[in-house]
Amino acid sequence: xxxxxxxxxxxxxxxxxxxxxxxxxxxxxxxxxxxxxxxxxxxxxxxxxxxxxxxxxxxxxxxxxxxxxxxxxxxxxxxxxxxxxxxxxxxxxxxxxxxxxxxxxxxxxxxxxxxxxxxxxxxxxxxxxxxxxxxxxxxxxxxxxxxxxxxxxxxxxxxxxxxxxxxxxxxxxxxxxxxxxxxxxxxxxxxxxxxxxx
Amino acid sequence: xxxxxxxxxxxxxxxxxxxxxxxxxxxxxxxxxxxxxxxxxxxxxxxxxxxxxxxxxxxxxxxxxxxxxxxxxxxxxxxxxxxxxxxxxxxxxxxxxxxxxxxxxxxxxxxxxxxxxxxxxxxxxxxxxxxxxxxxxxxxxxxxxxxxxxxxxxxxxxxxxxxxxxxxxxxxxxxxxxxxxxxxxxxxxxxxxxxxxxxxxxxxxxxxxxxxxx
Numbered sequence: 001x002x003x004x005x006x007x008x009x010x011x012x013x014x015x016x017x018x019x020x021x022x023x024x025x026x027x028x029x030x031x032x033x034x035x036x037x038x039x040x041x042x043x044x045x046x047x048x049x050x051x052x053x054x055x056x057x058x059x060x061x062x063x064x065x066x067x068x069x070x071x072x073x074x075x076x077x078x079x080x081x082x083x084x085x086x087x088x089x090x091x092x093x094x095x096x097x098x099x100x101x102x103x104x105x106x107x108x109x110x111x112x113x114x115x116x117x118x119x120x121x122x123x124x125x126x127x128x129x130x131x132x133x134x135x136x137x138x139x140x141x142x143x144x145x146x147x148x149x150x151x152x153x154x155x156x157x158x159x160x161x162x163x164x165x166x167x168x169x170x171x172x173x174x175x176x177x178x179x180x181x182x183x184x185x186x187x188x189x190x191x192x193x194x195x196x197x198x
Numbered sequence: 199x200x201x202x203x204x205x206x207x208x209x210x211x212x213x214x215x216x217x218x219x220x221x222x223x224x225x226x227x228x229x230x231x232x233x234x235x236x237x238x239x240x241x242x243x244x245x246x247x248x249x250x251x252x253x254x255x256x257x258x259x260x261x262x263x264x265x266x267x268x269x270x271x272x273x274x275x276x277x278x279x280x281x282x283x284x285x286x287x288x289x290x291x292x293x294x295x296x297x298x299x300x301x302x303x304x305x306x307x308x309x310x311x312x313x314x315x316x317x318x319x320x321x322x323x324x325x326x327x328x329x330x331x332x333x334x335x336x337x338x339x340x341x342x343x344x345x346x347x348x349x350x351x352x353x354x355x356x357x358x359x360x361x362x363x364x365x366x367x368x369x370x371x372x373x374x375x376x377x378x379x380x381x382x383x384x385x386x387x388x389x390x391x392x393x394x395x396x397x398x399x400x401x402x403x404x405x406x407x408x409x410x411x412x
Contacts, residue, residue, distance in 0.1 A: 005238055010254045012279070014262050016269075029339040033200065042341060050252060050283040051341045052208045061212060061277070062333045064316040068214050069274040077261060079210075079335075081281045083252050111268040129262045135233040135255040137244040139396045143356060145343045151355035152347060158358050162385045170374035177377060181366055188363040191356065 003133045006141025006193075008049060009091065010133040011082040013126060015110035016075035022055050025078070025109050029053065041099050047085040049145045053106065054079040078110055085144040092123050142191045150187035157183045201337045204345030206251065207286035207295065208337040211330055213314040214275040215257070225313035226257050226276045232309050233257075238397065243303030244282075245396040249295045251349055253282040255310065278314055285348045292334075296327045353394045361388055 003010050017025070032038050042048065058073035084091050095103055096119040103116040114121045140148070161180045168176060201208050216225045223231070233255055236242065244250040256279040263270045287294040299307060304320035311317040316332075318325035347355070365384050369377060 008252065010252075012254075012256055012258075012281075014258070016261065016264060016271075026338065029200075033339055039341065043343070046343065048341065049343050050206075050208070052210065052281070052337045053339045054210050054335050055338045056212075056335060060335065061273070061275075062214060062335075064214060064332060066316045068315045069217070071274055073261075073273075074269045074271055075261075079279075081210075081254070083283065110264075112264040125264075128264060131256065131258060131262075133254050133256050134230055135236055135238070136252075137238050137242050137250065137254070137397065138252045139245070139250060139349050140352060140356060141238075141397060147356070148344055148347075148352060151352070151359040152344065154359040154362055155351075155355040158362055161381075165378060165381055165385070168378065170378055173378040173381070174374035177381065184362060184366075188359065188366070190363075191360075 002136055003088075005136040005138050007085050007144050008083050008136070008138050008141070009086070009088065010136045011080070011084070011088070011091070012131050012133060013080040013129045014131065015078045015080075015107065015113065015129050017055075017078055017109050017111065019058060019076045021109035022057065022076040022078075025106065026055060028105055029055075038102075041102065045094060045098060046146055046149070047091070047094070047144065049083045049085070049148070051082040051084075052080070054081075075111070078107070083138075085146075089123075092126060093119060096122055140191075142193065144191075147189065147191045150189060153187045154184045200340055201292075202286055202290050203340050203342040205286055205348060206342045206345045207282075207284050207290070207292050208340035208342075209280070209282040209284060209292055209295070210335045210337050211280040211282075211333045212258075212277040212335055213280070213311060213317070213333045215278055215314055217275055226259070226278075229255075229278060229310055229313050230257055236306065240395050240398055242397060243299065243306035247295075247298040247302035249285040249298055249349055250396075251283045251285075251352070253280070253284070255280055275315070278310070283342065292331075293327055296330050297323055300326045349396065350393055353396065357391065357394050358388060 056077045056079060058071070058076050061071045063070055096116045100116040107113045114125050116122045143151070157180055161176060164176060165173060215229065218225060239245065244253050258277045258279050260273050260276070261271065284295050286292065300320040300323050307320045316329060318329050320326045361384060369380060372380065
């Protein structure tokens with residue numbers, strides 16, 4: 001069992017919601033999905049590679065027959081899965097400090113959600129509703145979300161220069177290369193083993 | 199479609215685990231035991247099959263009781279959660295990805311999902327895909343920091359980034375003609391280089407990096 005693989009942490013959380021409230025939450029997610037500017041804080045935090053919320057209606061757990069007993073539940077459930085860089089504490093702290101409005105909007109419909117501020121009580125709640133990952137795979141364990149964005153920026157600049165290089169004279173290429181170096185120099189950080197957290 | 203974000207697909211599958219009192223150890227423990235020994239490196243089932251950025255497998259024992267006055271309730275089944283962030287097909291579908299898993303990692307899939315209710319095996323591809331879709335939940339909201347790049351494109355970009363950093367470092371002050379020729383050599387070398395292996399270890403370079411990091 002490990003929630004961590006390389007530089008990524010897998011968080012799983014499940015919270016109960018009264019069924020009538022899930023429709024409000026679905027509406028909020030619908031708006032969030034269609035108004036990209038509302039995702040800006042999430043994008044700017046830039047340490048989440050992938051995240052998802054899944055509303056499971058009380059009758060929505062997969063039923064396959066074959067002797068499987070149907071679920072009889074009172075609540076709908078909100079599942080949350082996140083793939084983020086850094087430590088658990090850093091993640092929750094950043095969420096609480098930057099995304100508190102968004103978090104409250106999403107989780108206020110869950111039973112006994114205390115609010116994302118103050119952070120200590122919020123962390124207690126997350127600790128209660130979180131469950132551990134048994135197996136975690138990443139295709140690029142040594143890269144963070146920022147490393148990936150940087151690599152794609154370098155690739156784009158590199159592809160641009162290579163498309164022109166063969167047709168440039170030496171001095172013209174030197175100028176183009178200088179511009180290329182200026183473009184990519186913020187994006188040449190080293191990927192590698194995750195730092196040890198003390 | 200909420201499962202899709204650009205070229206990336208947010209696959210969420212909950213497979214009910216067989217609840218059999220006579221099984222020793224219980225089926226959920228057998229899954230956990232298998233997963234504990236399963237490689238997360240180059241021979242991971244998700245590395246053998248194409249298209250997985252990040253994926254996890256989780257045995258969910260029960261729902262959570264958050265305390266009174268909430269109602270305490272329990273699931274009748276345990277569930278195996280399969281959460282994958284993977285490349286979608288050209289039509290945005292997941293069929294190609296599931297087919298790839300069944301083709302390249304059937305042995306592992308069978309070892310894991312044979313403890314789940316109604317699992318037909320990976321050998322019958324159509325039945326396998328039908329089963330996975332029967333267990334699939336629609337993702338309500340899916341966020342991907344980068345949603346327009348496939349796994350091979352990302353691995354290639356990381357390789358290019360590394361090569362470019364080395365090139366710039368070793369070509370400072372080089373004459374323009376020679377610089378151009380060397381750059382074109384780099385282009386050819388990268389074109390000829392094999393795609394880096396998924397989930398592979400990176401050979402560390404002799405670069406001084408920061409100290410403690412909290």
